[in-house]
């Protein structure tokens with residue numbers, strides 16, 4: 001269990017004000033998540049000279065998000081990253097968690113060490129509690145945890161007991177039976193959601209817990225409870241790193257260590273509490289009595305943009321405190337030597353590893369089917385809206401096309417009704433899916449990052465769970481519209497009518513899944529889905545005859561789910577129908593009507609098979625895009641090793657420090673690239689070698705190459 005506490009006493013709990021970094025004794029090669037007795041394995045996270053730069057398209061530096069940030073987080077301690085808005089807290093926490101969203105415009109350099117080793121060699125498990133809490137809204141707290149436990153824990157673990165322990169430990173026992181809820185249905189509170197997020201993350205037994213602004217949007221009491229939870233987890237042996245904007249005094253008192261950031265620069269890194277205040281007092285900034293230290297720091301390191309004079313004064317003050325801390329840091333063991341000496345200069349991989357699911361496809365399918373079923377059947381508001389839409393549109397169309405009869409004009413009415421029925425069914429299914437799936441996609445991407453399950457069982461479970469519900473709405477529509485309009489009046493035709501609409505709803509829903517898996521946001525999906533569907537409506541078989549379609553668009557009717565549904569509905573309706581003939585050129589029977597639509601030679605079976613193929617095609621595309629569009633994280637770029645650094649510095653005419661600080665810029669500047677081109681291959685080969693041989697003679701080889 002993640003909670004059993006047995007953390008070795010860390011003598012650095014009372015470290016001096018400028019935190020010193022000591023290499024953690026790592027006696028075993030195995031950096032497993034837990035010790036054999038089940039306690040959390042201590043993980044020491046260290047980072048050096050992290051530079052994160054946003055580049056302009058032209059190659060120049062647009063913004064320095066983080067400027068040469070170094071620090072550490074120790075097991076058994078709660079580290080808070082504080083700073084004004086835009087100071088780089090989220091960026092730093094993302095980098096440390098190995099989950100900084102990748103961007104072509106971003107350059108990330110520096111070192112990240114886990115228990116003294118480059119992060120790629122580490123085997124630690126990371127939990128990341130994000131600002132946004134994403135859950136399946138219709139599941140209860142207990143169900144949410146139980147499903148996560150079923151997917152992530154080995155068979156040998158007593159899952160019920162595990163979940164009970166988690167619920168108790170995180171203060172969620174009281175709301176275990178309450179649904180999580182969303183904007184439409186009220187569920188648990190914001191603080192409970194945050195603690196549920198933490199609980200879900202704890203199932204993987206992480207050694208390091210990251211929490212990005214865990215108190216945002218919570219009231220004071222809830223915020224206090226969430227922070228208390230994180231503090232307890234830290235004291236249980238986890239390494240806890242959280243970012244926080246401006247905590248109240250009682251929350252600040254829970255922090256063991258503190259990082260202060262402003263404008264991407266490090267203002268302070270060391271113990272929180274009195275020691276941090278003493279540090280600032282010693283450099284001339286005393287916190288007045290009875291003032292919340294967090295507020296004091298915020299005032300000290302924020303830039304006041306109210307007037308040019310205030311801006312200049314506050315910028316100078318900030319520069320002053322940043323420089324003082326930089327000086328102290330350079331004097332301490334924060335310097336480059338120790339890390340570089342360890343032989344690891346470039347860290348090319350992020351700490352996010354691809355974890356394989358623990359259980360087989362069948363079990364994954366069963367668990368996910370249960371979740372999808374609960375979510376689909378309990379989502380009362382959505383189902384109610386869909387039901388009402390189906391009934392109201394059936395009543396409207398039923399009234400407009402009331403008792404059509406068998407006159408010549410009824411042929412046009414029939415075609416109109418069948419077309420609007422096909423359009424209505426497709427649109428309803430598509431809209432429902434694009435409104436729900438983008439959020440679900442984020443959840444499944446996060447779960448898949450944790451290795452909870454594979455995509456195929458997920459998609460299969462979704463299809464199976466939603467099938468009865470997706471079929472219910474077209475059936476309700478058909479039940480009303482069919483007798484009202486007096487379509488071909490046999491029961492078997494009615495059943496086929498409903499079946500065709502259901503298959504079409506599946507195809508439209510599958511297209512909604514694809515749109516939801518490629519669109520970057522819910523808004524984009526809501527715009528993209530209906531506009532794609534409009535094209536399929538135009539080529540839906542009613543407005544443009546396929547034979548008259550320009551060659552370039554000929555493929556469109558073939559992939560339009562509306563066209564195949566319309567064609568199938570027409571075949572179902574017209575075959576065997578006799579019309580009242582008054583003039584010689586009148587249409588005598590349904591076959592003739594089908595002939596005029598170019599549908600005479602196709603069979604119902606063929607059209608339904610085509611519709612099924614379209615559904616499968618969209619399902620496959622959804623699978624493809626979900627697989628392909630998994631979150632990508634920014635990687636650290638290679639930095640020169642000391643010897644090469646010295647040579648680069650000599651060539652560029654800059655000091656080593658200057659060269660190191662500006663390396664991201666240098667990497668992107670064409671001119672500088674040319675300047676250091678002689679060293680580029682050296683650096684690359686040195687870093688490649690280093691991946692193979694940690695401490696060997698790579699540096700010598702690099703030196704020789706440079707020579």
Ligand SMILES: Nc1ncnc2c1ncn2[C@@H]1O[C@H](COP(=O)(O)OP(=O)(O)OP(=O)(O)O)[C@@H](O)[C@H]1O
Pocket residue numbers: 054063065083084085086087088089090091092103245
């Ligand atoms: N991918 C990006 N593209 C553009 N700007 C970015 C990107 N990532 C970070 N930034 C900028 O870097 C700065 C730091 O951002 P970050 O989100 O880390 O700050 P923060 O301290 O967490 O802010 P807040 O407290 O408001 O969340 C901001 O000015 C932000 O606009």
